[in-house]
Every structure is written in structure tokens, then in C-alpha cells.
Amino acid sequence: MxxxxxxxxxxxxxxxxxxxxxxxxxxxxxxEPNTLTCPVCTGSPGSLPVLNKKxxxxxxxxxxxxxxxxxxxSLFARKNYFYPDLxxxxxxxxYELPLxxxxxIDIQIDSQKKRIGLIRIHMEEDAGKLLHDLSxxxxxxxYVDFNRTGVPLIEIVSAPDIRSPEEASAYLxxxxxxLMFLDICDGNMEEGSFxxxxxxxxxxxxxxxxxxxxELKNMNSFRNVQRALDFEIRRxxxxxxxxxxxxxxxxxxxxxxxVTASMRGKEEAHDYRYFPDPDLVPLVIDSQWIEKxxxxxxxxxxxxxxxxxxxxxxxxxxxxxxxxxxxxANYYEVCLHHYPKPKIVSNWIMSExxxxxxxxxxxxxxxxxPALHLSELLKLIEEGTIxxxxxxxxxxxxxxxxxxxxxIVRAHGWVQVSDAAELEKIVEQVLNTNAKEVEAYHKGxxxxxxxxxxQVMKATQGKANPQMVNEILxxxxxx
Amino acid sequence: xxxxxxxxYQLHEMLMRKxxxxxxxxxxxxxxxxxxxxxxxxxxxxxxxxAMEQAALADSRLQKGNAGPLTGIPLAIKxxxxxxxxxxxxxxxxxxxxxxxYDATVIEKLKDAGAVLVGKANMDEFAMGSSTENSFFGPTRxxxxxxxxxxxxxxxxxxxxxxxxxxxxxxxxTGGSIRQPASCCGVVGIKPTYGRVSRYGLVxxxxxxxxxxxxSKDVRDAAxxxxxxxxxxxxxxxxxxxxxxxxxxxxxDNIRGMVLGIPRxxxxxxxxxxxxxxxxxxxxxLEKLGAKTVEVSLPHSEYALAVYYxxxxxxxxxxxxxxxxxxxxxxxxxxxxLMEMYKETRSPGFGAEVKRRIMLGTxxxxxxxxxxxxxxxxxxxxxxxxxxxxxxxxxxxxxTPTSPTxxxxxxxxxxxxxxxxxxxxxxxxxxxxxxxxxSLPCGFNKQGLPIGLQILADHFQEEKLLRAxxxxxxxxxxxxxxxxx
Numbered sequence: 001m002x003x004x005x006x007x008x009x010x011x012x013x014x015x016x017x018x019x020x021x022x023x024x025x026x027x028x029x030x031x032e033p034n035t036l037t038c039p040v041c042t043g044s045p046g047s048l049p050v051l052n053k054k055x056x057x058x059x060x061x062x063x064x065x066x067x068x069x070x071x072x073x074s075l076f077a078r079k080n081y082f083y084p085d086l087x088x089x090x091x092x093x094x095y096e097l098p099l100x101x102x103x104x105i106d107i108q109i110d111s112q113k114k115r116i117g118l119i120r121i122h123m124e125e126d127a128g129k130l131l132h133d134l135s136x137x138x139x140x141x142x143y144v145d146f147n148r149t150g151v152p153l154i155e156i157v158s159a160p161d162i163r164s165p166e167e168a169s170a171y172l173x174x175x176x177x178x179l180m181f182l183d184i185c186d187g188n189m190e191e192g193s194f195x196x197x198x199x200x201x202x203x204x205x206x207x208x209x210x211x212x213x214x215e216l217k218n219m220n221s222f223r224n225v226q227r228a229l230d231f232e233i234r235r236x237x238x239x240x241x242x243x244x245x246x247x248x249x250x251x252x253x254x255x256x257x258x259v260t261a262s263m264r265g266k267e268e269a270h271d272y273r274y275f276p277d278p279d280l281v282p283l284v285i286d287s288q289w290i291e292k293x294x295x296x297x298x299x300x301x302x303x304x305x306x307x308x309x310x311x312x313x314x315x316x317x318x319x320x321x322x323x324x325x326x327x328x329a330n331y332y333e334v335c336l337h338h339y340p341k342p343k344i345v346s347n348w349i350m351s352e353x354x355x356x357x358x359x360x361x362x363x364x365x366x367x368x369x370p371a372l373h374l375s376e377l378l379k380l381i382e383e384g385t386i387x388x389x390x391x392x393x394x395x396x397x398x399x400x401x402x403x404x405x406x407x408i409v410r411a412h413g414w415v416q417v418s419d420a421a422e423l424e425k426i427v428e429q430v431l432n433t434n435a436k437e438v439e440a441y442h443k444g445x446x447x448x449x450x451x452x453x454x455q456v457m458k459a460t461q462g463k464a465n466p467q468m469v470n471e472i473l474x475x476x477x478x479x
Numbered sequence: 480x481x482x483x484x485x486x487x488y489q490l491h492e493m494l495m496r497k498x499x500x501x502x503x504x505x506x507x508x509x510x511x512x513x514x515x516x517x518x519x520x521x522x523x524x525x526x527x528x529x530a531m532e533q534a535a536l537a538d539s540r541l542q543k544g545n546a547g548p549l550t551g552i553p554l555a556i557k558x559x560x561x562x563x564x565x566x567x568x569x570x571x572x573x574x575x576x577x578x579x580x581y582d583a584t585v586i587e588k589l590k591d592a593g594a595v596l597v598g599k600a601n602m603d604e605f606a607m608g609s610s611t612e613n614s615f616f617g618p619t620r621x622x623x624x625x626x627x628x629x630x631x632x633x634x635x636x637x638x639x640x641x642x643x644x645x646x647x648x649x650x651x652x653t654g655g656s657i658r659q660p661a662s663c664c665g666v667v668g669i670k671p672t673y674g675r676v677s678r679y680g681l682v683x684x685x686x687x688x689x690x691x692x693x694x695s696k697d698v699r700d701a702a703x704x705x706x707x708x709x710x711x712x713x714x715x716x717x718x719x720x721x722x723x724x725x726x727x728x729x730x731x732d733n734i735r736g737m738v739l740g741i742p743r744x745x746x747x748x749x750x751x752x753x754x755x756x757x758x759x760x761x762x763x764x765l766e767k768l769g770a771k772t773v774e775v776s777l778p779h780s781e782y783a784l785a786v787y788y789x790x791x792x793x794x795x796x797x798x799x800x801x802x803x804x805x806x807x808x809x810x811x812x813x814x815x816x817l818m819e820m821y822k823e824t825r826s827p828g829f830g831a832e833v834k835r836r837i838m839l840g841t842x843x844x845x846x847x848x849x850x851x852x853x854x855x856x857x858x859x860x861x862x863x864x865x866x867x868x869x870x871x872x873x874x875x876x877x878x879t880p881t882s883p884t885x886x887x888x889x890x891x892x893x894x895x896x897x898x899x900x901x902x903x904x905x906x907x908x909x910x911x912x913x914x915x916x917x918s919l920p921c922g923f924n925k926q927g928l929p930i931g932l933q934i935l936a937d938h939f940q941e942e943k944l945l946r947a948x949x950x951x952x953x954x955x956x957x958x959x960x961x962x963x964x
Contacts, residue, residue: 039581043801045574045682046561046583048715078797080844082821089800144805273844275853278687278794281716 003202003240005233006210007162011175012153013185014126014193015058020150021125022049022092027152029191033131033145041150043087048279051076055152056283058184059099059123060293062154065178065300066118068103072285076123076277081270084144085128093124093155095274099283105158105178106302107170108320116171117159126151160199160210165229169222172196173324177301181326189221196225201246202236211236212246216260218253228253232260304329312342321350328364331371338375339382348378352392356399368402369395377405390414390462418465420472423456426464427472430455441477449473482507483643484961487552487700490646494541494551501541501551504646505534505595508553512597512644515964518625521639523558523568523616525598533595540593548703550593555639555648558599559606560691561680562586565596569682570604570614570632573802573809573828583680584715585649585691585708592707597645601635604830605799606656606684608632609902612893613832620889621663622962623928627886630660630902636694637664642964647695647704651681653688654787655882655906658918661694662881662931665920665960667701667948668694670906672939673913674719676705677712683798685791686717688910697958698919698949702726705941721939729942734950735769737943740874742777745905751884757922757930758880761951765878768950775870775877779862783908784900786863789843789856790911795833796840802828835896864912871937876947879905881918881931909935917944920957929957 020027023040039047063070077095103118128149134140156175162168176194179185187194201213216232219225231253236246250269251260299307301323308319308329322332328349335345353374357367377394380386386394386409397408409415417423430452431438441448456469482490482504493499509527516522530553537551556562559569561579563586568574582590589596603613611619611634619634621627622642629638633650637660640648650657652670661668669692676691683689693704709723741762746755766772804810804824811823829837843852870877882902892899909916914935921932932951936943952958 039579042806044561044580044807045567045569045577045801046559046579046678046680047581048679048717050714050716080797080800082800082803084803084805084817087801087806089803090797271846273797273841273846273849275793275797275844275849278685279683279716 001241002205003233003237004205004207005163005165005229006160006201006203006213007164007168007229008160008199009158009162009168009171010197010199011156011172012195013156013179015055015152015154015184016186017052017054017058017152019052019054021052021055021123021152022150025150031147033143033147036147037149041087042146043089049092049277051280051283052152055123056099056285057293058152058182059121059154060285060290061182061184061297062156062179063100063103063121064290064294064297065182066103066105066121066156068100068118068121070100070285070290071097072287073097074099074283074285076280076283077274078277079124080273083127084142085130085149087128087146087149091125091127092277092280094122096276098122099285105171105174107167107174109167109170111316114167116161116167119157119159121154121156124153124155125149126153165226165233168198168229169226172222172225174301177324177326181298181300183298192220195220198225198229200229200232200236202233202240212248214246214248214260215250216253217250217263220255224253224255227255227258228260231258235260308332312336312346314342314346318343318346318350321354322346325364331364331367334371335375335378338372339378341378344378345375348374348395352395356396368400369398373398373404380405380409384416384418384465385409386414386416387462387464387466390416414463416465417460417463418468420468423464423468424472424476426456426459427452427469427476430459431476438477449477452477481511481643483511483646485646486696487549487646487703490552491548491550495546497541501534501537501595502531504551505530505553505597508597508643508645511642515622515642516644518620518964519622519638519642519644520617520619521555521600521635521642521644522598523570523601523614523635524566526565526596529565530595530597533590537593537595547592547707549589549707551595552646553595553597554589555598555600555636555645556586556596557602557633557636557648557650559602559651559682559684560585560649561682562596562599565599567599567682568616569606570602570616571829571833572615573825574807575615575809577808579680581680584677584712586680588708594707600633600639600648600650603632603634604833605682605795606632606651606653606689607795607832607836609655609659609899610887610889610892611635611660612889613830615830618889621886622964623665624886624926627888627928628663630663630882630886632656632660633668633694634660634663637661637666637668640664640666640694640696641962643961647693647700649691649704649708650694651684651689651691652906652910652916653684653791654910655903657692657694658906658916658931658933659882659902661918662929662933663886665923665929665957665962666694666696667698667919667958668692668917669701669705669941669944670909670916671705671709671941672719672915673910674717675709675721675723675915675939675941677710677715677718679712679714683794685794686798687794688787688791698945698952699727699730701917702730702945719939724942726942726945729945730949731946732950732953733769734765734947737770737876737947738874739765739770739772739947740775740870740877741772742780742870742877742879743774744777744780745879749883749901750880751924753924754880754882754884754930757924758878758932761921761932762878764954765947765951768954770947773874775873777863777866777870777908779859779866780908782859783863783911784904786856786859786911787903787907788839788900789852790860792836792840793843793853794840796837796844799829799833799837804828832896860911863908867908867912867914867935867937875936875943877935879933879935881905881933885924885926885928885930905933914938915941915944917948919948919952921951921955922957923960
């Protein structure tokens with residue numbers, strides 16, 4: 001039978017506030033264990049949480065950017081469970097009456113727009129980290145690092161509107177871009193500042209009701225989300241085809257083996273015993289504050305993309321790619337500022353630049369070629385100093401060495417040969433050494449024209465001005 | 480008269496007049512502790528060296544002339560209020576060796592005021608109990624009759640005041656834990672309005688009900704201590720942003736025109752006849768002083784106990800989850816996996832009553848029961864609060880017994896939790912509604928056991944409590960009696 005996947009995603013995004021959600025401790029990453037802690041975030045008896053207003057502001061930014069409704073009155077709740085990385089024995093989160101609900105995100109899939117609903121965005125605190133030492137002679141030990149405890153998170157819960165792993169990936173990329181455009185999350189999946197769990201079920205194509213879902217965890221990259229969903233679709237399809245039932249359970253993605261494996265079933269699921277946290281007062285949001293935040297929102301991916309198409313006349317595909325991240329969009333616009341030919345710049349970024357970055361798995365922020373340097377390279381082509389072909393070599397070297405285009409061109413003597421007399425001399429040499437081909441050309445094998453161009457280029461190490469070579473060749477060959 | 484027998488106010492005057500030093504006062508209290516503590520057992524931890532250091536500091540402040548009403552006054556602190564560097568056990572095995580790294584806000588305030596801290600007072604484990612028999616460190620005995628309980632959970636704080644083992648003390652009140660022991664020990668105790676005093680550093684039992692408050696030898700001292708500890712605290716989101724008035728201004732011997740509400744539900748079956756007689760006598764005294772009385776009704780108060788025993792354990796089950804052996808306090812020795820470590824630590828780490836309430840609370844919050852228990856209780860709590868709102872349209876304060884009986888015998892109710900829970904039947908509604916309440920001595924029964932009068936007022940109306948209490952006290956002598964220890 002043909003099945004349709006029904007997917008909903010839960011994203012946990014760490015907010016880029018300076019201090020933690022309920023205390024003054026720093027949120028810095030990578031410090032010595034347990035150096036960024038205090039009585040509050042280590043759950044010392046008697047300590048109490050006080051809400052960081054910046055966390056609310058950042059959550060409101062996310063809510064406004066995703067068209068969510070903002071509750072004028074919302075509550076914090078305790079999610080109770082035991083684990084050593086959870087110092088209070090409960091996580092402060094939101095349950096009934098979250099801060100924001102009912103939003104959406106538009107994604108682009110097969111050059112069609114699709115709207116994915118958001119059920120809610122709520123605030124909560126992150127847990128600490130466990131470090132396991134299995135090597136000790138006295139038996140295995142575990143250590144707890146509370147530096148991350150209390151780092152603010154927002155949980156963004158999508159509606160079950162996603163119908164394929166590709167859509168899931170597009171949704172995640174768009175969501176991540178929005179949060180990064182808002183400067184509220186660094187989007188780093190490996191370091192865990194943008195984490196995703198997935199709920200997935202299958203149903204016969206055309207059915208209206210949902211099947212039994214499984215929850216997938218432990219996917220720390222876009223690729224792994226897609227792979228895990230692909231695997232789970234195959235697994236569930238096989239089971240359903242054999243007439244077997246899907247069990248509601250939580251499954252862990254094993255990236256090395258490329259499979260999901262059962263972690264716990266419905267029966268072993270936690271009863272979190274949510275109840276309103278009596279240590280925190282209800283959160284009341286002033287509508288003036290919302291309007292102030294709305295007015296301060298930056299341009300978001302969707303509107304930036306539309307502006308790029310409108311202002312620069314580039315195709316939708318280019319605009320979509322260039323607005324996947326704010327630094328990339330900025331890079332493009334800085335280049336344009338110095339070299340205002342939108343399509344040429346877009347081509348260079350999308351082909352040469354992104355290819356190199358992808359090869360190194362680097363982000364645009366880590367690009368060794370600043371936007372200004374790329375625009376200067378493009379100017380050298382425009383001015384005829386180098387050929388487009390040479391420019392690609394120049395770019396590669398700029399990327400590797402961090403040097404500027406002019407310096408590289410000068411060092412290699414790659415300046416384009418545009419001296420007519422010199423080029424004529426070279427053309428004549430080429431024609432003389434290839435007399436047979438000249439004869440064949442005259443007999444009608446006109447395709448050989450390209451061969452002559454190639455030979456001239458070879459003789460000049462690619463530096464000959466291609467346009468002039470064409471003209472001289474045509475003249476010498478007499479047509 | 481020994482110095483330790485005086486009130487804070489009397490001592491303050493003497494200190495200001497340089498008739499005594501804080502070191503002498505503190506020495507007198509420490510001597511008294513050495514004499515009677517074996518019999519009373521009011522303290523879990525005594526801090527005589529720290530006390531003498533603080534007394535010396537207080538004396539230099541007194542010398543320099545920048546002393547306040549509490550400078551140099553020896554106080555006892557209930558052992559669930561965090562004191563930096565001094566162990567804070569909550570009367571529990573699981574925190575037997577817990578030494579806080581910070582001071583509670585009220586401790587900071589008392590230290591700033593120059594008070595002297597003589598020790599950490601005994602209590603029912605995690606403030607769960609009405610007799611102080613649930614302390615891991617053994618029970619406190621009532622100074623009026625060593626065979627009897629001092630009340631609870633702030634039994635150590637009340638007994639220490641009654642036995643002159645301190646001048647005044649701090650307790651905490653979740654369902655009556657300041658007022659009921661104050662009543663049992665014949666001292667004054669105030670449970671302030673919820674939010675009046677910062678809970679930062681108060682180890683939580685039930686966060687929506689807990690308040691820190693004073694226990695003292697008379698109403699004036701209670702007012703002075705309340706003044707010192709109240710006020711908005713940015714570290715406690717539930718602390719109220721209301722200015723603390725000058726409570727001593729309420730200490731005028733005049734209640735002419737004040738309207739006293741007498742809830743008819745109070746005089747009911749189970750109320751000890753001698754307690755009833757003492758309360759009625761107290762009402763008559765106040766009427767003679769010019770107050771009017773009006774009968775009122777609190778129809779939902781009969782559900783208060785049931786509501787309390789859902790909400791308080793529910794919050795406690797969550798508040799006590801942090802005692803897991805991972806970070807501080809007791810951890811069972813041995814090679815365990817995670818689940819075993821939790822079980823081996825928490826099973827012996829908590830006493831029977833605490834475990835009973837953790838189970839009650841866990842049950843009340845569980846999926847499938849939450850609606851029927853926790854949510855229903857929260858709704859009835861609103862009704863209890865509305866009862867009081869209506870009542871305070873008719874009267875200034877409410878008068879009730881603090882406890883249905885005087886102090887009972889040690890061991891009498893330990894095996895009957897429901898009987899024990901009934902000790903707090905008059906005090907609990909006030910916590911559910913977040914109101915301020917005060918207990919003061921209003922008589923003794925034939926066996927010489929103190930009886931307490933409870934006064935309740937509307938939110939942030941502590942001045943009315945103090946005014947009624949002070950007027951009564953000025954016209955009675957029960958607060959002056961001392962137990963024969």
C-alpha cells in the first residue's frame with residue numbers, strides 16, 4: 001500500500017541571552033565544569049528562580065516572526081522527573097497557558113510554497129550535562145556539569161503538517177534561519193543550541209485519521225533528521241505491509257548504524273506531573289511592549305528574499321539560497337555595494353563560494369574571503385585585467401591563502417594579455433605549428449576553431465584575452 | 480530576673496543606656512541554654528562562638544551609636560532558614576550535614592540589624608508536623624510540661640522563646656507552624672501575609688503557603704522582628720512590592736470601634752472546653768475595651784484541611800525531589816546504579832511523615848488524578864479565599880482559637896496522622912488564603928498549659944493584628960508567666 005508520512009517536529013533552541021533564565025550566571029559555552037553556577041541553578045535548598053526578562057523578549061521576537069498569538073497571561077510549570085543533570089528534580093517549563101501559540105512558517109518545497117503550522121512556542125530551562133568515565137579502576141563514575149543548567153531554551157512545536165523528510169529539512173532550515181536572523185539563537189546543531197525531536201506516523205494515502213506515531217530523538221544535524229525519518233518511514237512501511245502494528249514509543253537515532261532503536265515504550269513513558277510553579281508569578285505581557293518588540297524586528301528571510309528579487313532582479317531560486325542565513329545575505333549585499341552586478345555576484349557566491357565552503361563544512365561567517373575581496377576580484381574581470389577562467393583559479397587561491405586577488409594575479413603574472421601585436425604573434429605561431437588542422441579547417445571542419453583558441457590559451461597559460469584571440473583568429477583564418 | 484528572661488525591647492533600652500552589653504545578654508542566654516537545653520532540646524545546632532563574635536560586633540555598634548532595635552539581641556533561627564557556613568538540616572537525616580553557601584534574605588537583614596544568632600532551632604522534618612516529634616534529631620519538649628509536645632513544626636523556635644533560651648526567634652508557617660507552637664508554648668507568633676517576607680533562603684515545604692515569621696515573648700517584640708525581616712526582595716518573585724509600615728505605630732492600647740468577627744464554625748465539636756472558655760473570655764475582654772463583635776461565617780473552611788493536604792504535599796513532592804544524593808546532603812554509601820542510588824538515599828534519608836506526604840503529593844499530581852485532586856483543591860482554595868474576602872467586608876479582624884486543644888503528650892498522636900493533622904484546623908485556612916495571622920497567650924488550663932488566641936486580618940493588614948493583640952496583652956498578664964523549668 002502507499003503510505004503518507006505525518007511528521008511533527010519539536011525544536012529546542014538555546015537563546016543567546018548573556019545570563020541564564022532564572023539567575024545571573026553566564027551562559028558561556030565551553031568553560032571549566034561547574035564554574036558558571038550559583039545556588040539557584042544548582043538547586044541549592046532555599047534558592048528561588050527569578051525570570052530573566054530578556055528571555056521573554058527573545059521568545060516574543062520568535063513569536064512575532066512566526067505569526068504566533070501572544071498570551072497576555074501565561075504560566076510557568078514544573079515538569080517533574082529524576083535525573084542527575086536536573087538539580088531541582090524538576091524542569092521549569094510552560095505547560096498550560098504557554099506564552100505563545102498558533103503560528104506558522106512558510107517553506108519552499110518543489111518551488112511551491114507550503115505553510116507549516118506552529119502549535120506553540122514556550123520558554124524553559126536547559127538541563128546540565130553528564131560526563132561518564134568508564135575507565136576508572138574502581139568502576140565506572142559519572143560526573144555532572146551544571147554550567148548549562150538554566151540556560152534559556154524555547155521549545156517550538158510544529159503541527160503535524162509535514163509530509164516528507166524533505167519538508168522536515170526545509171522547515172528546520174527555515175526555522176533556524178528565522179531564529180538566527182532574529183539574533184536570538186546561534187543555530188549550532190553540533191553544540192546542541194538547535195536540537196530537534198520528531199514525531200512520525202504513517203497512514204494510507206488519502207486517509208484523514210492519524211496512525212500510531214513514534215518519537216525520534218538524538219538527531220544532531222539536518223542530514224541526520226532526514227536520514228532518521230527516511231529510515232523510520234521504511235521501517236514503519238515494512239511493518240504495516242506485513243500487517244503488523246506500530247507501537248507508540250520513543251526511538252533513538254543511531255547515526256553510525258543508520259537505524260532507529262527503541263528507547264522506551266508508552267508504558268515506561270514518564271508521568272511528568274506538571275503543575276503551576278508556585279515560585280514564579282503568572283507572566284503578564286504588556287501590549288505596548290509587544291508593539292515595541294514588533295517595531296524592532298529585523299528583516300526576516302521571507303521579506304528579504306522578496307526584496308532581493310524585487311530590487312536586484314535575481315531569480316527566486318537565487319534569492320532563496322542567498323537568504324538562508326543572515327550572514328550570507330549580508331555577504332551578498334556587501335559584495336553588491338562594491339560591485340553592483342547582482343546576477344554576476346549571485347552566480348559567484350552560489351557556485352564558487354558555497355562550493356568551497358561546503359567542501360570544508362564551513363559557515364559563511366568562517367569564510368576566508370571577505371565580501372570586499374570577492375567584489376574586487378569581480379572588478380578585475382570586468383576591467384579585463386584577468387579572464388573569467390583565470391579568476392576561478394585566483395578565487396581558489398584567495399580562499400586557501402586569504403590573500404587578495406591583485407596580489408595573487410601579480411605574483412603569478414596572471415594579468416590578461418591584451419596586447420594585439422603580441423597576441424597576433426602567438427596566433428601565427430599556433431597556426432604554423434598546426435598546419436594540418438588549418439588545412440582541415442579550410443576544408444570545412446569549422447569546429448577546429450575552438451581547438452585553435454585552446455592552443456592559444458595554452459601557449460599563454462590562459463592569460464590571453466579571449467575576445468581578442470577570437471577576433472585575431474578569425475582575421476588570420478580569413479573568414 | 481536574669482537578662483535572658485527579658486524582652487528584646489527591654490534589652491534594647493538597657494543596651495542603649497549602656498546598662499548592659501550584648502556580650503552580657505548573650506552570655507546570659509548561653510548560660511540558660513546550658514542549664515535547660517538537656518531537658519527542652521530546642522536546638523539542633525548551637526553556635527555559641529559565632530554568637531559571642533556577633534555580640535562583640537554589636538557592642539561596638541552600640542558604642543558607635545549606630546544600633547537598631549535588634550542590635551545585640553540573641554535570636555534562634557528555625558533550622559530550615561539558610562545560614563551561610565552554619566549547617567541547616569531542616570530536621571532531616573538527608574540534610575544532616577548540609578552547610579549552605581549563602582544566607583537567606585531574612586538572615587542578611589538580621590545580620591545587618593546587628594542581631595546575634597545563638598543557634599538553629601529544632602523542627603519537624605521539612606516543617607511537616609504539629610509536634611516537633613518528626614525531627615530526625617529527636618523531639619523538643621514543652622517547657623511548661625516536659626512530657627508534652629511544644630507544637631510544631633516550629634516547636635524548637637517556640638520552646639526556645641518560652642524557656643528563655645533566646646530572646647525571640649524565627650519560625651516558618653505553612654499551615655500553622657508558627658501559631659500552633661506559639662499557642663502550645665505560651666508565646667506570641669506571627670505568620671505574615673504571603674509575600675510580606677522574602678522566602679529566599681527558606682527551604683521550601685509548600686512554596687505557595689510558606690512564610691517566615693517571628694516568635695517572641697510579647698506583641699511588641701513580634702512587631703520589631705517583623706519590621707526587621709519584611710519587605711520586597713528581588714530574589715523572591717512572590718515577595719510583594721508593598722512598603723513595610725512602621726508596625727510599632729500599631730502598638731496603641733486602644734481598640735475602640737474595632738470590629739471583631741467571630742466565625743461560628745470555630746466553636747464546634749472537638750474544641751476543648753477549657754480552650755473555648757478561654758477564647759470566650761478573651762473576646763469579652765476585648766469587648767470591654769471597646770471593640771464590637773459580629774458573628775461571621777466561613778462556610779468553606781470545613782474543606783480547608785482536605786485542600787491543604789492535597790496542595791501542600793503536591794508542592795512538597797516536587798520541592799523535595801532535589802534531595803537525591805547527587806549534589807549535597809546524605810548519599811547512601813555503596814556501588815549503585817542510578818535508580819538504586821536514589822532509592823538507597825531517599826528511603827533512609829527521609830522520615831515516615833515526609834515520605835507519607837511525598838507519596839500523597841505525587842499521587843495528587845499524577846496523570847488521571849490531577850483533575851480530581853490538585854485542580855479541584857486549587858478551585859476550593861479560591862472559595863476559601865473568597866470566604867475571607869466577604870468576611871473582611873464585615874469586620875477588621877477575626878478571632879478564633881489557635882489550636883483546638885492545649886499541648887498534647889509526646890507520642891499521643893504519632894500513630895494517628897489524621898488526629899495530628901486536626902491540630903491545625905484553625906490555622907490552615909489562613910495559609911490557603913495568604914492572610915496574616917497571629918497567636919498570643921490568652922489563658923492557661925487547669926494543668927497549667929498555655930492556650931492561644933488566633934487573630935486573622937486581611938492581606939497586608941498586620942497592623943490590625945498587632946493593634947488588637949497589643950490592646951489585649953496590655954490588659955492581661957498571661958504573657959508574663961514563665962514555665963518552672
